[in-house]
Amino acid sequence: MSDNNNLDPFGLARGWMSQWEKLVNQHGTELLAKPEAAQAMQAMTGAAMQMQAASQEASAKLLAAANLPSRADFEALGARLGAIEASLSRIEQSLRAVAPEVTPPRPPVARTRKPPSQSPGN
Amino acid sequence: MATAAGAAPSAVERAIQRNLKGLGYLGSSAPVLGASPKDVVLSRGPLRLYHYHPLTDEVYRVPVLLVMATTNRGYIFDMVPGQSLVEFLLLRGYDVFMADWEAPRPEDRAWGMKDYVEDFVGGSIAEVQRLTGETDVSLVGYCMGGVLSVLWAGLNHAAGPKNLAVFTTPVDFHQMTLFQAWSDKRYFDVDRLVDTVGMAPAEMLLTAFDMLRPAGRIAANFALLDNLWNDEFVKGHRMFDRWSNDMLPLAGEYFRETTKQLVWDNALMEGTMKVGGRPVELGKISAPFLHVTAEHDHIVTTGASAPLLGLIGSEDKEQVVLKGGHVSLIAGPNAVKRMWPKLDAWLAEKSV
Numbered sequence: 001m002s003d004n005n006n007l008d009p010f011g012l013a014r015g016w017m018s019q020w021e022k023l024v025n026q027h028g029t030e031l032l033a034k035p036e037a038a039q040a041m042q043a044m045t046g047a048a049m050q051m052q053a054a055s056q057e058a059s060a061k062l063l064a065a066a067n068l069p070s071r072a073d074f075e076a077l078g079a080r081l082g083a084i085e086a087s088l089s090r091i092e093q094s095l096r097a098v099a100p101e102v103t104p105p106r107p108p109v110a111r112t113r114k115p116p117s118q119s120p121g122n
Numbered sequence: 123m124a125t126a127a128g129a130a131p132s133a134v135e136r137a138i139q140r141n142l143k144g145l146g147y148l149g150s151s152a153p154v155l156g157a158s159p160k161d162v163v164l165s166r167g168p169l170r171l172y173h174y175h176p177l178t179d180e181v182y183r184v185p186v187l188l189v190m191a192t193t194n195r196g197y198i199f200d201m202v203p204g205q206s207l208v209e210f211l212l213l214r215g216y217d218v219f220m221a222d223w224e225a226p227r228p229e230d231r232a233w234g235m236k237d238y239v240e241d242f243v244g245g246s247i248a249e250v251q252r253l254t255g256e257t258d259v260s261l262v263g264y265c266m267g268g269v270l271s272v273l274w275a276g277l278n279h280a281a282g283p284k285n286l287a288v289f290t291t292p293v294d295f296h297q298m299t300l301f302q303a304w305s306d307k308r309y310f311d312v313d314r315l316v317d318t319v320g321m322a323p324a325e326m327l328l329t330a331f332d333m334l335r336p337a338g339r340i341a342a343n344f345a346l347l348d349n350l351w352n353d354e355f356v357k358g359h360r361m362f363d364r365w366s367n368d369m370l371p372l373a374g375e376y377f378r379e380t381t382k383q384l385v386w387d388n389a390l391m392e393g394t395m396k397v398g399g400r401p402v403e404l405g406k407i408s409a410p411f412l413h414v415t416a417e418h419d420h421i422v423t424t425g426a427s428a429p430l431l432g433l434i435g436s437e438d439k440e441q442v443v444l445k446g447g448h449v450s451l452i453a454g455p456n457a458v459k460r461m462w463p464k465l466d467a468w469l470a471e472k473s474v
Contacts, residue, residue, distance in 0.1 A: 008133040010140075010348045021341040028336030033303045042309040045326065049318045071228075079229035082167075089166070109176045111183040111256070113215040115470035 139351030153361055156197030158208050163219075164249045167233050168226040168373065169242040171249055172196075173219050177212040182473035184258045184284050185217040185250050189243060189267035192376070193327055195368050196222030198453050199264075201361050207452065210462050216473065217254060221246045221267070226373040231320040234375035235273075235383070236398035243274045247283070258284035260469060264452060265290050265422060269384070272430070273395070275409065276402035279435075285472045286436075287412040287465060290422045290448055293433060294391040295384050297425035300334055305385050312381045322377035324369040331369070334420050358454060366449070391429060404433040411439040412468050414461055416451040440468070 031037055060070040069077075164171035188208070190196035199220060200208040211218050221243060226233065243261075250259050261283040263271030268291030275286050296302060304310065315322070332339060342363070349355040372380075389395035395402040411434045415427045424443070431441040442464060450456045 009137060011133075013344070014348060017341060017344050021337040024337035025335050029300060029334070032333055032336070033300055035303070035306065035309075038303045038306050039309045041304060042306075042311075045315070046311070049315060053318050075228040078227055082227075082229050109178070109217070110180045111217070111254070113178070113180040113182045114474055115182075117471065118474070 136351045140347070143350045143353070143356070153202055153357065153364075155202065155361060155364065156195070156200045157202075158200050158206060158212070160220075163253060164246060166241065166245060167230045167237070168192075168223045168370075169246070170222045170224055171219060171246045172222060173250075173253065174208055174212055176217060177209070178215045181215050181217040182470070183256060184260050184473040185219060185254045185256060186211060186260045186262055186469070186473075187246060187250050188218065188220040189246075189261060189263040189271045190220065190222050191265035191267045192223055192238065192270070192372060193266065193331075193370055195365065195370065196220050198365050198449065201365075201453055202357075205361070205454065205458065207457070207462055210458075211466070214466050214470070216469070219246070219250050223370055225324070225370050226321060228320055231316075231374040233373040235379040238376055239270055239273045239277065239397050243270050244278070247274070258282065260285040260287070260473060262287045262465070262469075263289070263291065265292075265448070266380075269293075269390070272390075272404065272407075272434075273397055273402050275407045276395075276404045277397055277400055279403060279406040279408060283409050285412075285469060286407065286409045286434075287414070287468065288430070289414045289452055289461070290416055290419055290427060291413060291430060292422045292426040293430040294388065294426050296388045296391070297423055298385075298421075299423075301330070301385060304330060304333075305381055307386060310381075312378050316374035316378045320374045322372040322374070324371040327372070328367065328369045331366075331421065362449065362454070391433075393433075403435075405435040407435050409436055410472055411436040412465075413439075413441045414451065414464065415441065415443050416446045416448055417443055418446065419448045419451070421448040 056071060060072060063070045159175040160172040161175075162170055163173045188196070188199055190199065200206045203209060208218055208220065247259050247261070251257055259282060261271045261275065263269070268288030271283075271286060271288055272291060272293075275283060292298060305312070342359070346356065346359050349359075383389045383395060387394065390402070390404075393404075411431075413427070413430055415422075415424060417424075419427070428441065431439055444451060444460045444464070446456045446460065451461055
């Protein structure tokens with residue numbers, strides 16, 4: 001095994017990497033479980049959110065000045081499309097209740113399968 | 123000496139293959155995943171309900187509805203031919219449906235737990251019943267898909283399901299110590315996050331999952347370099363790497379309610395969980411129940427998943443701990459060998 005490792009450039013690194021992975025996972029998770037780590041992570045998330053919100057606000061102002069639709073406009077449009085889709089779905093369901101589909105899209109399969117233990121011959 | 127002489131050609135061969143195939147890897151396209159023939163039979167918000175085309179002339183009477191975890195894509199159940207749970211179940215004669223998820227759109231931010239449980243899981247069950255003409259449906263959920271399935275069953279215990287199987291499903295969220303630490307109320311303002319960005323961003327969720335094993339990504343990339351000569355390893359790595367990076371954002375309200383009710387209040391474990399104002403009564407679930415957990419699950423630890431069995435009221439209930447991790451339990455060679463046959467053996471008798 002050691003002879004093989006000597007010939008394989010990855011042989012030595014393999015053992016080292018395995019040890020390193022165990023150590024980092026063990027100590028890293030211990031460290032990340034500490035309240036200070038959670039606090040730092042949430043501070044970073046909070047800062048990223050603030051930046052995103054500020055950038056969205058600035059973009060909206062710019063787009064409004066250029067007479068272009070903003071993200072909020074597209075979201076409102078999406079919401080209206082969603083409402084139309086929901087209405088269509090309700091109409092589709094009502095139509096199905098009145099006039100069920102005459103031809104199924106694929107021929108139905110028999111729902112008669114038995115488990116191997118109940119099949120003839122067992 | 124003889125060992126060294128014998129090993130030399132193999133080691134040199136591997137080194138050459140590593141270089142040659144490494145170049146090929148960089149230039150090749152990723153494998154096509156989730157390609158089993160199917161129809162999208164219901165589309166609502168982020169929900170996509172698939173009906174897979176049967177592969178046998180005769181199927182079991184009771185259809186199977188797979189419910190995917192809300193943070194990830196459902197093609198983990200349908201990787202490639204030979205490594206697809208969906209294909210396996212189809213070949214074993216099941217009529218298979220899957221509730222899969224797309225990334226919620228900005229206007230989907232208001233979908234909450236009630237929508238996910240009643241409209242998406244409940245709506246999927248209703249659609250499966252309509253399409254098959256059967257009132258009985260087997261629910262099979264993975265991770266948070268398992269939580270949604272259990273919640274639906276706990277709200278609708280009189281109506282079914284016929285069978286309930288879940289994989290690596292958390293119930294005692296206080297045992298998920300890292301997630302608990304990171305969502306500590308003192309530092310994590312979920313209202314501010316949801317109210318500001320509308321969603322739980324996929325990047326944030328991916329980082330959180332990555333940090334459960336801080337060295338995992340580097341070690342996985344090293345293992346890839348080391349095994350570039352091995353086509354099967356490379357194929358598997360590409361599939362799982364693509365899937366694990368293909369994370370979905372979560373609708374804001376759903377994330378807010380999950381954080382407050384499940385993670386902070388541990389409501390499912392405490393028996394105080396309500397969805398849309400209705401109590402979730404796990405003790406009244408009477409359907410045959412199977413919980414499959416993984417021995418080395420670093421995401422949903424044994425402490426978080428094991429108590430579920432005791433909370434379910436069914437007389438016919440079973441928990442099975444199999445070798446593997448959170449993902450290798452359900453997909454890949456380990457799953458093919460262990461979990462899939464177990465699921466089939468449990469489900470077949472109950473599907474007639």
